[in-house]
Amino acid sequence: xxxxxxxxxxxxxxxxxxxxxxxxxxxxxxxxxxxxxxxxxxxxxxxxxxxxxxxxxxxxxxxxxxxxxxxxxxxxxxxxxxxxxxxxxxxxxxxxxxxxxxxxxxxxxxxxxxxxxxxxxxxxxxxxxxxxxxxxxxxxxxxxxxxxxxxxxxxxxxxxxxxxxxxxxxxxxxxxxxxxxxxxxxxxxxxxxxxxxxxxxxxxxxxxxxxxxxxxxxxxxxxxxxxxxxxxxxxxxxxxxxxxxxxxx
Amino acid sequence: xxxxxxxxxxxxxxxxxxxxxxxxxxxxxxxxxxxxxxxxxxxxxxxxxxxxxxxxxxxxxxxxxxxxxxxxxxxxxxxxxxxxxxxxxxxxxxxxxxxxxxxxxxxxxxxxxxxxxxxxxxxxxxxxxxxxxxxxxxxxxxxxxxxxxxxxxxxxxxxxxxxxxxxxxxxxxxxxxxxxxxxxxxxxxxxxxxxxxxxxxxxxxxxxxxxxxxxxxxxxxxxxxxxxxxxxxxxxxxxxxxxxxxxxx
DNA sequence: TCGTAACATTGGGATGACCAATTTTGGGAA
DNA sequence: TTCCCAAAATTGGTCATCCCAATGTTACGA
Numbered sequence: 110x111x112x113x114x115x116x117x118x119x120x121x122x123x124x125x126x127x128x129x130x131x132x133x134x135x136x137x138x139x140x141x142x143x144x145x146x147x148x149x150x151x152x153x154x155x156x157x158x159x160x161x162x163x164x165x166x167x168x169x170x171x172x173x174x175x176x177x178x179x180x181x182x183x184x185x186x187x188x189x190x191x192x193x194x195x196x197x198x199x200x201x202x203x204x205x206x207x208x209x210x211x212x213x214x215x216x217x218x219x220x221x222x223x224x225x226x227x228x229x230x231x232x233x234x235x236x237x238x239x240x241x242x243x244x245x246x247x248x249x250x251x252x253x254x255x256x257x258x259x260x261x262x263x264x265x266x267x268x269x270x271x272x273x274x275x276x277x278x279x280x281x282x283x284x285x286x287x288x289x290x291x292x293x294x295x296x297x298x299x300x301x302x303x304x305x306x307x308x309x310x311x312x313x314x315x316x317x318x319x320x321x322x323x324x325x326x327x328x329x330x331x332x333x334x335x336x337x338x339x340x341x342x343x344x345x346x347x348x349x350x351x352x353x354x355x356x357x358x
Numbered sequence: 359x360x361x362x363x364x365x366x367x368x369x370x371x372x373x374x375x376x377x378x379x380x381x382x383x384x385x386x387x388x389x390x391x392x393x394x395x396x397x398x399x400x401x402x403x404x405x406x407x408x409x410x411x412x413x414x415x416x417x418x419x420x421x422x423x424x425x426x427x428x429x430x431x432x433x434x435x436x437x438x439x440x441x442x443x444x445x446x447x448x449x450x451x452x453x454x455x456x457x458x459x460x461x462x463x464x465x466x467x468x469x470x471x472x473x474x475x476x477x478x479x480x481x482x483x484x485x486x487x488x489x490x491x492x493x494x495x496x497x498x499x500x501x502x503x504x505x506x507x508x509x510x511x512x513x514x515x516x517x518x519x520x521x522x523x524x525x526x527x528x529x530x531x532x533x534x535x536x537x538x539x540x541x542x543x544x545x546x547x548x549x550x551x552x553x554x555x556x557x558x559x560x561x562x563x564x565x566x567x568x569x570x571x572x573x574x575x576x577x578x579x580x581x582x583x584x585x586x587x588x589x590x591x592x593x594x595x596x597x598x599x600x601x602x603x604x605x606x607x
Numbered sequence: 608t609c610g611t612a613a614c615a616t617t618g619g620g621a622t623g624a625c626c627a628a629t630t631t632t633g634g635g636a637a
Numbered sequence: 638t639t640c641c642c643a644a645a646a647t648t649g650g651t652c653a654t655c656c657c658a659a660t661g662t663t664a665c666g667a
Contacts, residue, residue, distance in 0.1 A: 163621065174420040
């Protein structure tokens with residue numbers, strides 16, 4: 110009886126696996142290992158680190174799962190090109206485990222995106238504006254439902270980028286992706302013109318460098334989306350990578 | 359030559375490890391495995407899943423590293439009590455790898471926290487208010503520098519909770535933690551009264567249910583912090599769990 | 608009753624063998 | 638010479654075993 114009341118300890122253990130993971134992280138962050146690098150074969154690396162192949166593999170598996178690198182049988186181990194994606198698995202998992210609903214996700218966007226739109230109005234570069242404008246123009250002539258959804262998402266991503274806040278560029282696209290299914294469903298309730306009638310004023314405000322206006326127009330847009338979501342009856346569950354896993358259980 | 363132009367594929371591979379990870383995630387999200395559960399010994403689980411112990415260990419290692427569970431030698435494997443913490447490692451890693459500075463972290467807070475304060479003013483429950491109030495009262499009589507920093511952080515966490523947005527409660531405390539070192543440094547530039555002179559108006563606005571005021575007071579607070587950070591000369595680097603790792607490299 | 612030593616259990620790590628996917632090599636045909 | 642394809646080498650994926658060290662349990666003795 111009397112199991113540990115001690116909390117699990119958030120800090121990583123000091124076992125070989127974690128030390129290897131730390132070693133890789135340091136090597137990468139120090140620039141010793143550049144993104145895209147092909148690492149030596151496991152059978153070579155293991156002795157070089159002074160560990161067994163299995164221990165090394167534990168670490169590599171964890172790193173692969175974190176999105177730091179990927180392995181291909183018969184080929185080798187490669188560092189991923191960007192740190193983008195490191196967050197997606199854990200964040201989607203968190204959303205899944207906590208059972209966070211689409212409306213909660215939308216609320217989070219409502220907290221963040223208006224302010225990001227305002228920042229975008231202050232800082233957007235020419236390429237940023239071009240990119241935003243392009244999604245709008247393409248949306249005009251696009252008919253395919255799925256591509257329209259992609260363009261919708263691209264517009265918002267464009268604002269994340271234009272806001273100039275790198276952390277936001279990493280975090281919030283994932284939240285948006287997580288409600289992909291919801292976006293798809295709600296967008297069947299309206300046509301592209303409806304979406305455009307919200308995107309355009311946002312773009313205009315950003316283009317004209319009017320932060321307050323951009324903020325408000327984004328609020329209008331997301332509040333409208335909230336209405337649509339309610340109408341859709343929350344049928345949609347959060348999308349997750351995890352759905353794709355097989356049996357075994 | 360001619361290596362794959364194909365992008366690394368964001369989706370997980372279909373190897374045993376990943377299937378096991380998926381299986382666990384599903385079992386947990388479906389409630390079959392409850393948080394805190396003690397799992398069977400590896401030597402039992404492996405045959406039950408129809409895999410070898412080493413493969414199972416790969417998956418468990420990855421899951422442990424993700425913060426889903428933890429293992430103790432001689433004891434066993436336990437699911438973590440909450441999904442809290444799943445994000446911390448990857449998010450900190452992202453900050454480290456992208457070299458995101460303290461001022462960028464602060465800017466992210468500036469994007470988010472004012473709005474969260476406003477929501478808190480709309481929704482804070484009595485316990486929420488009590489909790490916020492307590493951090494203020496304790497800050498009054500606390501002298502220890504480190505504990506003051508903790509109380510500072512606790513106040514902001516309290517607002518995250520009071521905002522009622524669960525996803526924010528998960529994400530933003532980590533960002534705050536990531537700039538722990540910076541907070542500690544800037545707080546040596548001022549005394550507790552200085553911090554309190556900002557916290558109190560925020561609390562009052564929340565208590566009096568004045569969202570707009572809460573939003574503005576939070577902006578004032580963080581803008582002041584930005585000034586302090588600039589004065590501190592950005593000496594501080596982001597804090598990271600990763601710092602603690604040993605050599606091996 | 609309490610402490611402690613012996614024992615059992617459990618995760619940590621190493622090794623070696625074999626499989627399967629992929630790339631590389633080299634020879635043969637056009 | 639150029640191109641195609643089969644054989645060989647390379648590489649990650651998986652498994653089976655062995656031993657160690659940390660922890661928990663049990664039972665004995667003061």
